[in-house]
Amino acid sequence: MTHTNNEILQLFESALAQMQTPEEPELLYAPIIYSMSGGGKRLRPVLLLLTAEAFGGNVEEAMPAALAVEIFHNFTLLHDDIMDNADVRRGKPSVFAKWGGNVALLSGDAMLITAYKHLARVAPDVLPRVMNIFGDMALEVCEGQQYDMDFESMDGVSVEEYMQMIERKTSALLSGSATIGATMAGASEDDIRKIYRFATELGLAFQLQDDVLDSFGDEALGKKIGGDILEGKKTFLMVQAVNRADDMEREVLRTTHRDASLSDDEKISRIKALYEKLEVRRIAEQQIELRFERALSILDTLSIDQARTATLREFARNLMGRKK
Amino acid sequence: MTHTNNEILQLFESALAQMQTPEEPELLYAPIIYSMSGGGKRLRPVLLLLTAEAFGGNVEEAMPAALAVEIFHNFTLLHDDIMDNADVRRGKPSVFAKWGGNVALLSGDAMLITAYKHLARVAPDVLPRVMNIFGDMALEVCEGQQYDMDFESMDGVSVEEYMQMIERKTSALLSGSATIGATMAGASEDDIRKIYRFATELGLAFQLQDDVLDSFGDEALGKKIGGDILEGKKTFLMVQAVNRADDMEREVLRTTHRDASLSDDEKISRIKALYEKLEVRRIAEQQIELRFERALSILDTLSIDQARTATLREFARNLMGRKK
Numbered sequence: 001m002t003h004t005n006n007e008i009l010q011l012f013e014s015a016l017a018q019m020q021t022p023e024e025p026e027l028l029y030a031p032i033i034y035s036m037s038g039g040g041k042r043l044r045p046v047l048l049l050l051t052a053e054a055f056g057g058n059v060e061e062a063m064p065a066a067l068a069v070e071i072f073h074n075f076t077l078l079h080d081d082i083m084d085n086a087d088v089r090r091g092k093p094s095v096f097a098k099w100g101g102n103v104a105l106l107s108g109d110a111m112l113i114t115a116y117k118h119l120a121r122v123a124p125d126v127l128p129r130v131m132n133i134f135g136d137m138a139l140e141v142c143e144g145q146q147y148d149m150d151f152e153s154m155d156g157v158s159v160e161e162y163m164q165m166i167e168r169k170t171s172a173l174l175s176g177s178a179t180i181g182a183t184m185a186g187a188s189e190d191d192i193r194k195i196y197r198f199a200t201e202l203g204l205a206f207q208l209q210d211d212v213l214d215s216f217g218d219e220a221l222g223k224k225i226g227g228d229i230l231e232g233k234k235t236f237l238m239v240q241a242v243n244r245a246d247d248m249e250r251e252v253l254r255t256t257h258r259d260a261s262l263s264d265d266e267k268i269s270r271i272k273a274l275y276e277k278l279e280v281r282r283i284a285e286q287q288i289e290l291r292f293e294r295a296l297s298i299l300d301t302l303s304i305d306q307a308r309t310a311t312l313r314e315f316a317r318n319l320m321g322r323k324k
Numbered sequence: 325m326t327h328t329n330n331e332i333l334q335l336f337e338s339a340l341a342q343m344q345t346p347e348e349p350e351l352l353y354a355p356i357i358y359s360m361s362g363g364g365k366r367l368r369p370v371l372l373l374l375t376a377e378a379f380g381g382n383v384e385e386a387m388p389a390a391l392a393v394e395i396f397h398n399f400t401l402l403h404d405d406i407m408d409n410a411d412v413r414r415g416k417p418s419v420f421a422k423w424g425g426n427v428a429l430l431s432g433d434a435m436l437i438t439a440y441k442h443l444a445r446v447a448p449d450v451l452p453r454v455m456n457i458f459g460d461m462a463l464e465v466c467e468g469q470q471y472d473m474d475f476e477s478m479d480g481v482s483v484e485e486y487m488q489m490i491e492r493k494t495s496a497l498l499s500g501s502a503t504i505g506a507t508m509a510g511a512s513e514d515d516i517r518k519i520y521r522f523a524t525e526l527g528l529a530f531q532l533q534d535d536v537l538d539s540f541g542d543e544a545l546g547k548k549i550g551g552d553i554l555e556g557k558k559t560f561l562m563v564q565a566v567n568r569a570d571d572m573e574r575e576v577l578r579t580t581h582r583d584a585s586l587s588d589d590e591k592i593s594r595i596k597a598l599y600e601k602l603e604v605r606r607i608a609e610q611q612i613e614l615r616f617e618r619a620l621s622i623l624d625t626l627s628i629d630q631a632r633t634a635t636l637r638e639f640a641r642n643l644m645g646r647k648k
Contacts, residue, residue: 024467025467025470025471025474027470027473027474028466028467028470079429079430079433082425082426082429083426083429083430101406101425102406102407102473105403105406105407105429106403106407106466106469106470106473108433109403109432109433109436109466110463110466112433112436112437113436113459113462113463113466114459114463116440116455116459117455117456117459117463119455120452120455120456120459121452124448124449124451124452125448127448127451127452128444128445128448128451131440131441131443131444131451132441132444135437135438135440135441135444138437139434139437139438139441142352142430142433142434142437143348143349143352145430146349146351146352146430147349149351149426149430150349150351
């Protein structure tokens with residue numbers, strides 16, 4: 001008898017609630033508690049646990065690794081917010097804004113160490129392998145963040161470079177989580193490779209959809225539209241557009257966000273009009289569809305009973321905000 | 325046949341030289357190479373390897389853990405330099421000064437992850453234990469750094485609080501290294517506890533001596549005197565002095581470093597005169613002697629052949645810059 005997706009989430013939340021954090025020094029540990037209890041969808045630990053169970057593994061055994069990936073994820077947010085000067089996280093003041101850069105830095109370090117402390121509780125027979133997957137994943141996330149920062153000051157970012165960046169920055173943590181879950185459950189090498197690809201494609205679809213929604217989402221859903229455009233951020237839409245634009249259009253794409261003569265709304269609508277004209281919205285939506293379908297079809301090829309992939313399919317649909 | 329201290333250092337340096345670091349993204353990895361090849365005395369890995377060998381362990385087996393502690397140590401320097409706004413490290417520009425805070429932050433993160441990647445190569449039968457020691461040690465170092473920063477804005481730091489801070493910030497990495505070496509060599513629980521105390525006491529003696537030399541060292545040895553005094557840093561000398569001073573002296577101790585009417589030399593000589601008058605130099609030197617002797621006498625009580633402790637005694641003397 002396996003668990004539903006919602007049960008898995010509940011099991012994870014109660015394991016997290018039982019996590020002990022020291023009280024002193026307060027400025028080291030209070031930000032960790034603040035960060036870990038600040039919500040979040042727990043995507044990565046849920047994927048890890050669902051994958052473990054799909055391959056016949058045990059949720060309780062996989063829980064230390066699930067805690068490790070979630071703590072790691074939150075660690076990256078603390079440090080990203082320093083690098084990005086970001087004051088808001090999940091609708092609340094970021095640790096960086098609330099306590100300052102030094103606290104966010106050192107508490108983040110303590111979180112990364114804490115993630116590994118949980119990882120150390122993984123069964124010794126799989127621990128070295130799980131540590132290797134975790135370490136590769138963690139380095140990829142750092143690489144993705146560095147490429148993302150590199151892109152800020154680069155003129156010609158190719159679509160390929162952009163995809164490689166988000167494969168590290170966004171997908172790696174999902175594919176690493178799925179791979180750890182499968183490895184702990186004793187999945188075959190072939191299935192492990194496949195589940196890694198499943199999560200990679202899903203992560204790419206998720207990130208591209210995030211890019212599209214930032215410009216074309218529904219404000220009624222509470223999401224502020226156009227933030228990426230106003231920051232002049234190099235998203236999939238922007239990178240594609242720059243690569244498809246003629247010289248004059250390219251100039252508009254590059255300069256609009258810092259054009260003081262335009263209001264925010266004017267900037268956003270000007271860029272969105274160009275995105276439509278250059279068909280990059282359509283291209284992005286095709287890519288999302290392609291990646292999402294590819295992810296699901298990889299599940300068809302796993303050696304396990306197909307019924308066991310139902311929770312993973314549901315996870316994928318939920319992630320993309322889809323009913324079916 | 326065991327190795328001499330110098331042979332151990334050479335073995336470590338050649339293992340370090342063989343370490344592979346990716347080339348891209350350059351801003352993530354170049355600072356790691358810069359930091360790891362920037363010299364340093366390799367105290368922690370040498371202590372780890374010497375301890376392993378003293379207890380009959382194998383240097384080659386312990387090498388991954390030795391690399392891990394040295395990379396971890398250098399990671400702390402990268403992040404400390406951000407927090408302290410420090411431009412110079414080992415006589416060269418710090419990573420923070422050379423590449424900026426964001427690069428030092430993210431490269432530091434990648435170093436911490438890399439440290440754990442090496443740790444993952446430790447023999448699986450001792451890996452969980454080694455990871456626990458490493459994790460506790462790493463968190464203690466973070467705690468020490470946080471207390472050190474807390475002290476900057478605190479008025480009354482007690483001597484006891486100061487000692488607890490340096491036990492974390494300086495000793496923990498030495499005691500953790502020694503404990504990992506002994507654990508990997510299969511030392512008894514009793515010997516592991518003792519070697520931990522040996523390295524703790526030695527680390528305290530080392531840090532107190534560092535505090536004393538910053539104010540009373542020999543400029544002829546190339547060390548700039550008085551840096552701590554000019555920064556108004558809460559060292560052992562300062563904390564002791566504040567606790568022993570009368571109200572007027574306390575005011576001098578607190579305000580001299582930011583008295584714009586005084587030259588640097590005047591500030592330094594004024595505080596040093598007070599340190600002598602309040603006898604805190606003598607107290608510090610007594611403490612150093614006490615801790616150092618205590619460390620050496622713990623070695624007498626180990627269950628191993630006393631001849632095997634010779635390299636550890638030499639390590640302790642070298643660390644303290646003593647001939648005998």
